[in-house]
Each structure stands twice: as structure tokens, then as C-alpha cells.
Amino acid sequence: MNFFISLKDATKKIEHYCAYQERCHEEVITKLRSMKMDADEIDRIMAQLIQDNFLNxxxxxxxxxxxxxxxxxxxxxxxxxxxxxxxxxxxxxxxxxKEITPQEYAETLDLLAERTWQNISESNALKKRKKFCDSLLRKGFESNLVYQKAKELEALS
Structure with a gap:
């Protein structure tokens, strides 16, 4: 049995989807495709969502x-x-x-670095440093900041 959802129902459903949490265009298009909407219907719904400020x-x-x-x-x-x-x-x-102030960024890095350094129970200094650096690099912090932080924390221990 084929289930077709009307344009009006799809729009209502996707408005709720967007109201619940901020979404990017790509997420909404993927959701509409999963609802078996065709390209023309997707374009119409997307335009409506943007116009009604559900999508920004x-x-x-x-x-x-x-x-x-x-x-x-x-x-x-x-x-x-x-x-x-x-x-x-x-x-x-x-x-x-720009939503992240340089001060907030530095505070977050400091806090995360301290916590990460304390939680690594490695006796070998080189292995500890590598685990520390890998962890912060995975989180997306700049390598120069991570290595600088590692040196600071090594000097303190």
C-alpha cells in the first residue's frame, strides 16, 4: 500500500520539526525526501518555511x-x-x-585541558602528552593552543 502525504500535512509536520529545534536546509530536505515528497513539493515547502521564518x-x-x-x-x-x-x-x-567570545573560548580550553590532564592516568610522560593532545585535537581546538597547553600542564606536574 502506498502512503501519500498531502502538501498541507507535510508542511504542518515539517513546521513542527523546525519549531522543535533549529534545522539547516540540508536536514529539512532530507526529512522531506524521507516523507516521499518530490522535488517540486520540496521546493514549495522550503520556500514557505523560509518565508514564515521556520527556517533560517x-x-x-x-x-x-x-x-x-x-x-x-x-x-x-x-x-x-x-x-x-x-x-x-x-x-x-x-x-x-563570532558567537563565541575569545575570552569564553580561552576559558573553555583551560577548563577542558585541566580536566583532561587530570583524568589521564598514564605514568609515561610522552604517552600522557599524546593522549592529552589527541583528545583536545579531536574536540577541534587549534594545534598550537593544544601544544602550548600541554607544555604548561607538563611544567606544573
Missing amino acids: EERFARSFARGKHRIKHWGTIRITNELKFRQINQRLIATAL
Whole structure:
């Protein structure tokens, strides 16, 4: 049995999807495709969502950058890569990264570095440093900052 959803029902469903959490265009298009909407219907729904302000890529990018930094403690490299993966353009990525103040960024790095350093129970200094650096690099912090932090923490221990 084929199940077809009307344009009106699909629009209502996708409006709820967008209202629940900020979404990027790519996520909404993927969701509409999963609802078996054709390209023409997707275009019409997307236009409606943008017009009614359910969908705004700049708002999404800003929210994403703030949230991932404050909650998951991601660095700018990881945030940038994740936004690129979601088809967000470079101008919007730059705007989104301005949501994170240099002071907040430094405080997050300090806090995360201290916590990570304390949690690594490795007696071999080189292995400990490698685990520490790998962890912060995976989080998306710049290598020069990570290596500088490792030197500072090594000097203190």
C-alpha cells in the first residue's frame, strides 16, 4: 500500500520539526525526501518555511556554534567542519563563530585541558602528552593552543 502525504500535512509536520529545534536546509530536505515528497513539493515547502521564518540558516549556524561550544566543548575547527558538512556557506560559518567570545573560548580550553590532564592516568610522560593532545585535537581546538597547553600542564606536574 502506498502512503501519500498531502502538501498541507507535510508542511504542518515539517513546521513542527523546525519549531522543535533549529534545522539547516540540508536536514529539512532530507526529512522531506524521507516523507516521499518530490522535488517540486520540496521546493514549495522550503520556500514557505523560509518565508514564515521556520527556517533560517544564519540562526541555525549561530545556535549550532554556541551550543556545541558551550555544551560539548568543541573548538572552532570541529564546529567549522560540522557546519561545512551541513552545507553551510563560509560567510555564515564566520558569522556563527563570532558567537563565541575569545575570552569564553580561552576559558573553555583551560577548563577542558585541566580536566583532561587530570583524568589521564598514564605514568609515561610522552604517552600522557599524546593522549592529552589527541583528545583536545579531536574536540577541534587549534594545534598550537593544544601544544602550548600541554607544555604548561607538563611544567606544573
